[in-house]
Amino acid sequence: MLGIYGGGGLLGAIAATRLHRHFSPRAVIIGVNWVWVALLPLFAVAGAPWQLGLIGAATAFVGPMWNVVIGTYTTTLVPNELLGRVNSVSMTLSWGVLPIGSLAAGYLLDRAGPTGAVWALSGFMLLTAVLATASRAVRHAPPLVSARTPADAER
Incomplete structure (x- = not known):
């Protein structure tokens, strides 16, 4: 199970080096959140480790x-x-919340069980995706200008 999971991350890292040029930051921020919204509830209904x-x-x-x-x-x-x-x-914000997330996950698992914890996480992810989609800052974020090489600057 963990090997398959890790393989997905490895393939994603390889693909991201090429794919990121084809998507705006706005599309990635909103899109990745909605992909997670779609995938997380599947953990509650999966029956086998694979x-x-x-x-x-x-x-x-x-x-x-x-x-x-x-x-x-x-x-x-x-x-x-x-x-x-x-x-x-x-980094302080993104890595600093990991212990809080672990504590919350343990609490949810204890109180609601695995399925309840997955549904709670799915609900939180849905809220996050809705907020990202509705965010004026995300919707109106300036696009990235593609990087120019020194040869481009000479032209």
Whole structure:
């Protein structure tokens, strides 16, 4: 199960290096959230470990696209003198909530069981996707200008 899941993440990382050029940051932010909304409830109905692995692989496949696009977007738009601070805050927020998520997952598993925990996570993901879709900041985010090479600048 975990091997299949990891394979999805590995394939997603390979694909993200090529695919990220074809999608706007807005499309990735909104799209990845909705992909997760569609996939997470499947964990509640999967009956076999290999099914859990395939669902996990699909969720892990789109994760690297999110990481590449958000990282590129941040690096491109944030002024160099602020990049260290912005990345520090971003990493503190994104990695800092992991222990809280683990604690919440343990609580949900204890109180609601595995199926209830999956449905609670699915509901939270639905809320996140709706907020991302409705967000004015996301909908009106400036597009990334494709990187120019030194040879392009000479033309």
